[in-house]
Amino acid sequence: MFYEKTTDAARNSGHRRWRNPVTAPLGCQQRLPRTQQEGEIAPYVGFDVRSDIVDHGGRRRLRRKRVSAHGLANNSVPRQPQTTDDMPKKPKPKYPRARLSPAKDQILVIAITHESVVTHDIRPLLDKLLPLAATREIAMRWEGKVTFYFDGWDNDPRETAEIPEIRAYFMDMTAEFPYWFHFVEKVGDTFWHVLRLLCRGHREQVQGGMIGWQFDDPKELLRQIDLQFGYMNGLYEQLRLPREMHQRVSQEVAQLIECSLQ
DSSP, X not given: OOEEEEEEXXXXXXXXXXXOSOOSOTTOOOOOXXXXXXXXXXXXXXXXXXXXXXXXXXXXXXXXXEEEGGGSGGGOOOOOOOOTTTSOOOOOOSSTTOTTOOOOSOOEEEEEOHHHHHTTOOHHHHHHHGGGGXXXXXXXXXXXXXXXXXXTOTTOOSOGGGOHHHHHHHHHHHHHOOOHHHHBOSSSSHHHHHHHHHSOXXXXXXXXXXEEEEESOHHHHHHHHHHHHHHHHHHHHHHTOOHHHHHHHHHHHHHHHHHHHO
């Protein structure tokens, strides 16, 4: 079952606000026992070497003295020295570059008019989106900063993803601009709004009286995710975008999907 939990039916700028069901990030680092936190080395008590200054006829000479661990205070039991291989290892985060999809300082909000949808005119929206992928510098600047909403549908009780005209419009527009995974913001609902519009699904009431969204065909959803990843990879290759950015955005998307669909 692929659910995406929501809040109440309140609308936000023409479409309802949806809430990610996962509140705790994945890959939380496991805490080491207090007796040996990361970076601490257990004291070496196998034996101790001490130095004394001895006076021999006016000549001061350093004398080293070996002391057994059994002769130390409190009759300490000797322990073998610990190496780095013996110490507990801190688990590696699954998505080390994801950074939990940080919010951007600047967001580009695009309004999709009611008239554009009902007349199936995708040109006004493409005129706003295509320049974002025109050059390497512009694509880097607007990475993770784009969101959109459908204006003029407030009196329709259906969700935007349940309206055939909106879904048909968005699919045709995505065929011309398939770079959502790179450009959309990933802190709010935009990422999942894109997938709801591209994949069939319906509303359902879930536990706690909340309204959720269920994708009808998980295989269709996974195919669409794979397709969008491919388009994003093509954009990075075409514009020669930084490899580090490619890895980070890919891990942000993977982390977001795993958090929401587990």
